[in-house]
Amino acid sequence: MSTTTQSHRGRGHRAGLFDIRNIIGALLTVDGLIIFLMGLFGDTEEDKTGGVNANLWSGLALLVVGIAFLAWAKLRPVVVPDDFEAGGEEGGPAGH
Numbered sequence: 001m002s003t004t005t006q007s008h009r010g011r012g013h014r015a016g017l018f019d020i021r022n023i024i025g026a027l028l029t030v031d032g033l034i035i036f037l038m039g040l041f042g043d044t045e046e047d048k049t050g051g052v053n054a055n056l057w058s059g060l061a062l063l064v065v066g067i068a069f070l071a072w073a074k075l076r077p078v079v080v081p082d083d084f085e086a087g088g089e090e091g092g093p094a095g096h
Helices: 006-011 022-044 054-075
Strands: 012-014 079-081
Touching: 022 054
Parallel strands: none
Antiparallel strands: 012 079
16 A cells, blocks of 8 residues: 555654645745736736737646645645654664
8 A cells, every 4th residue: 555545544644734745836826826917917918928928828837737736735645654763764874
């Protein structure tokens, strides 16, 4: 069984906020929202690149990717075992 399934509830805890997918997803979503709103409200006709509103489409793409990262982290959480020691396995630098 995979270590990312929720069947390990008794033997570990979720990485939660420290999961890198949450951080990346939040940053992409916030940036995408800002760029999307600038494309929607801030661009004038002469600001567009070749007649295409680049801020609108790139902001929308960032929103989709950011929400996908957040959904991925929510649907497939990383489960950290309760007996996990930071720094590696036994016998390693932190295992002394």
